Amino acid sequence: MNYKESVEYVLSIPLFADKLGTDCLNQILERLGHPERSYPVIHIAGTNGKGSTCAFLSSMLQATGYRVGMFTSPHLIKINERMQIDEKTISDNEWTEVFGEVMHAVEQAKQDGIAHPSFFEFVFLMAAVYFRKQQVDYAIFETGMGGRLDATNVVQPALTIITSVGMDHMQYLGNTLDQIAFEKAGIMKKNVPALFFDRKDTATQVIVCQADKVGAPLRLVEKSQYKISKISEKTIDFSFESGYYRYCELNIRKTALYQVENAVLAIEAYEQLLIQKNGMTEEDFEDESFCQLIDKHIDNIQTGLLHMVWKGRMQCIGSHIYVDGAHNEEAIEAFCHTLEVMFPTEHKILLFAVSKDKDYETMIRRLSEITFDEVIIVRYEGSRSAQIETVRRTFGQFSKSKITSFDDIRDGFEYAKNHVKDQYLFCVGSLYLVGNLLSLGV
Numbered sequence: 063m064n065y066k067e068s069v070e071y072v073l074s075i076p077l078f079a080d081k082l083g084t085d086c087l088n089q090i091l092e093r094l095g096h097p098e099r100s101y102p103v104i105h106i107a108g109t110n111g112k113g114s115t116c117a118f119l120s121s122m123l124q125a126t127g128y129r130v131g132m133f134t135s136p137h138l139i140k141i142n143e144r145m146q147i148d149e150k151t152i153s154d155n156e157w158t159e160v161f162g163e164v165m166h167a168v169e170q171a172k173q174d175g176i177a178h179p180s181f182f183e184f185v186f187l188m189a190a191v192y193f194r195k196q197q198v199d200y201a202i203f204e205t206g207m208g209g210r211l212d213a214t215n216v217v218q219p220a221l222t223i224i225t226s227v228g229m230d231h232m233q234y235l236g237n238t239l240d241q242i243a244f245e246k247a248g249i250m251k252k253n254v255p256a257l258f259f260d261r262k263d264t265a266t267q268v269i270v271c272q273a274d275k276v277g278a279p280l281r282l283v284e285k286s287q288y289k290i291s292k293i294s295e296k297t298i299d300f301s302f303e304s305g306y307y308r309y310c311e312l313n314i315r316k317t318a319l320y321q322v323e324n325a326v327l328a329i330e331a332y333e334q335l336l337i338q339k340n341g342m343t344e345e346d347f348e349d350e351s352f353c354q355l356i357d358k359h360i361d362n363i364q365t366g367l368l369h370m371v372w373k374g375r376m377q378c379i380g381s382h383i384y385v386d387g388a389h390n391e392e393a394i395e396a397f398c399h400t401l402e403v404m405f406p407t408e409h410k411i412l413l414f415a416v417s418k419d420k421d422y423e424t425m426i427r428r429l430s431e432i433t434f435d436e437v438i439i440v441r442y443e444g445s446r447s448a449q450i451e452t453v454r455r456t457f458g459q460f461s462k463s464k465i466t467s468f469d470d471i472r473d474g475f476e477y478a479k480n481h482v483k484d485q486y487l488f489c490v491g492s493l494y495l496v497g498n499l500l501s502l503g504v
Contacts, residue, residue, distance in 0.1 A: 069141055072141065089174075091216060094187070100194040101131070101201045103220060104200060104223065107204075110392050111226050114370075121367070124366065182213050208246065209247065221334050222278070243265035257330050288300050288303075293403075298314050298316055298317075306353070311364070312364060318375065385496045389420060398431065405486060411485050415492050439453050440469075440475070441469065471495075471499070472502055
């Protein structure tokens, strides 16, 4: 198959496998020579913040001179985005070559009665093979959904990270925070260091309990460990106390406040990888050997943080125009907090689209606490997009803003853009909305 045919084939594969578990996937990986064991793996789960944490960590490792593979989802415009090395996505020719290798193994397995992998499993297999072919120094794998039953949970990681636990994908992961936390905690492994950003809710107890149960040494990172010192025109400046080291002058690009949390979690991950790489013990922390090691790497940490750009997350795509993929209650809360702190008095316009399977009433109720000059409702392309009239009625219940709607996403964006003068336009509600807008070349 050529590139176009192979992409069409992959996109036609059902999203979920016929049977739960990773037995079939492991058997295909065995036929491929277990490519996922060819490099150290960092495995990341979480409701929100996975991609940004991946990108921060990858950027710091690259600044240190390592070659880093990264597997994330979903893609915004092109499926190739799901696998990249050193911020460069897999080329069409590389995709076609790797697809052929995986397809051959899948066909062999099928002859032995092994089920065809799901869409996500197939793309994961391709990423695992691609990273081996490219001889990466590290590979960062982001879960697709949950963790315990996720395809990526076949990896044997050097480090696991859980970024957050929020209410999303409840039809698959459970209807309570505890149930969802249990699924995320499924990526932790015996004797493998684990990190979790502690938001002081019931999820923490579940994560701590599961870490203890499987024998995973867990480090909790929390908000009290960092302090934002300044928000300038271009950067957010902050300090961070990791427990091992005090970082006094750190900067990330001025995007969103929530990115500071993702950054400090990535710093903790970078520290853990340094500890492993240098074979350090508790004694090294007592005699300040680790502090001396960080001193040698501080430029790499600072450079990596400031260099990181993650598309679709409070991304500025034009003068006074931002897109953010916030698509659940937790992410919308973080988005609104950013607006309240960083854009408190500015006039604002909201362009909104959302998936029909989300709890968008809760999302809209929180958004309605922000004063927008106008709310513009559109539908993104695809069957998952919520109906405009339903969304409009919900906004009408909670918001005092002027409400306008457009069936065509391009018309809605052009209308919104033409109304941006001294105002700021924020496009939010779904990563699919962000992908649609970016594909329009806006």
